[in-house]
Amino acid sequence: MFRRRMLFQSISDLIEELREEVDRLTSLIEEFDEPMWDARECCLTPLSSIRDLGDEYEVVVDLPLVDKGKINVYVEGEDALKVEAEIKEKVKFERWGTIQRSTEFSRYRKVIRFPEPLDPTSLRVSFKQGFLIVRVRKA
Structure with missing residues (x-):
């Protein structure tokens, strides 16, 4: 038994x-x-990758056509990382669907949710050759 x-x-x-x-x-x-763009907000969603390094996460975000000084990164809530960046030159898509005939994008925006809370005071950010590298510790 x-x-x-x-x-x-x-x-x-x-x-x-x-x-x-x-x-x-x-x-x-x-x-x-999720779609890779928001035509109403004129923003693109950049590609990203996330690595769990045990006690912290490493996030790499692809931000072509962006100046380092035009990037904002912060912890939103307890478990999300928000990345916003202004694009140097507007990106324009034309005739790419039945609804939008022409749309210009002027910024990137990405919100990445994590399975556990983050420590906002541990945020470390670097930007090299169009790639944003963010490290943030788990709370």
């Missing part, structure tokens, strides 16, 4: 771990569900 309970508990634990992993993967997939 004791073995059977242990077996069922082990299976239950495995199912819970599987649910957590599915939730994590689903949240990663949802990031790609």
Whole structure:
């Protein structure tokens, strides 16, 4: 009887771990569900990558055509990093859909959500060759 309970508990634990992993993967997939632009706000969503380094995250954001002094990075709420940057030259798309015939984009904006709170006082930012590198510690 004791073995059977242990077996069922082990299976239950495995199912819970599987649910957590599915939730994590689903949240990663949802990031790609969002459009790469907002025509009303005239902003593009830059490409980014995130690495979990244990006690901190490293985020790399692709910001071509941006001057270093025109970038704002901050922790929003407890668990989100917000990046905003002004583009040097407006990017214009023409005839790219049935609704928008011509749209100009003048800035980038990206909000990245994390599974745990961030320490806003630990934010370290560098900008090299069009790539923004952000390190932020977990709270």
